[in-house]
Amino acid sequence: MLRVLAVDDEAPALGELLYLLRADPRVRSAEGAGDATEALRRIGRALESGAAAGDGADGIDGADGIDVVFLDIHMPGLGGLDLARLLGGFARPPLIVFVTAHEGFAVQAFDLEAVDYVLKPVRRERLAEAVRRVHELVHATALAPAPEQVPVELGGVTRFVSVDAIAYVEAHGDYARLHTDHGSHLVRIPLSALEERWADRGFVRIHRSHLVALARIDELRLDGGATSVRVGDAELAVSRRHARHLRDLLMRRAP
Known part of the structure; x- marks a missing residue:
């Protein structure tokens, strides 16, 4: 108690x-x-x-x-x-x-x-x-490390979303949109700040606009010179400067 x-x-x-x-x-x-x-x-x-x-x-x-x-x-x-x-x-x-x-x-x-x-x-x-x-x-x-919580506003009420529930994050200027299995939430936190804060929680930058939970990537797709990943129902582009690092991370994660 x-x-x-x-x-x-x-x-x-x-x-x-x-x-x-x-x-x-x-x-x-x-x-x-x-x-x-x-x-x-x-x-x-x-x-x-x-x-x-x-x-x-x-x-x-x-x-x-x-x-x-x-x-x-x-x-x-x-x-x-x-x-x-x-x-x-x-x-x-x-x-x-x-x-x-x-x-x-x-x-x-x-x-x-x-x-x-x-x-x-x-x-x-x-x-x-x-x-x-x-x-x-x-x-x-x-x-067991305590799950980090992110405050989000829903109809004037503040709720907390566990970082573990977030599949990927999308940049919106000085804001970021957190995408989970049950919807998305806009928070006033720059993507660069979340990238630094969540690096040890398995999040990786794949594009100037996206930060992805490595464990939530279902597929890595190569189409000509373009690279993309599938995260749930979303397909996200991977920039050239991040593609090699991402492939290396996924290869190390593979059994």
Whole structure:
């Protein structure tokens, strides 16, 4: 079960969030903090108690006592994004879920590898989904890397798409369109940034306009001097400058 810290400078919002969290059967304990300074103090106490007692019997990782921080963004003094950056520097950082009334910080949440991004007013069902995500990550096998999530906007609601679900990415200026088996999503992230970020996740540049998950390539086609790949139902051109490197990668992957 999860050990939770909720941080919000507005007492009514913090009280409602704690009420909903404590009602979730996956939450073992939920404490509240009214600002970032108090949050750091509580996490420091958790670290001290964890060091004295050792890891819990359930073997849950985190800040030795705090598995996840549900964090408001706009707070006086140290803001939520700044606190998340500080926590990211811990040897064993807690997971982060942002809970905010502002939609415009999803990209920053992506950069900080937040598990989820919940908009206020908080709905019980939406919060339960965020808790489910955290619960799965905390109780996953320690050696398994956590799947990276990309925030996308769907009808005014922010959702997170797993990088593992993305087959290929198409450039749209300063934006990129993520193509999955169940549709596509436009995000404000340049293709060049995703190429660098996902190189170790098996994504390879095949054209100035396309980044492809190597494992999702079904066919490599050579037609005269032109090269293309089939990814699901899509056929994508491979530029000459990328063709040789791509063929080498596919040959190494072959059994």
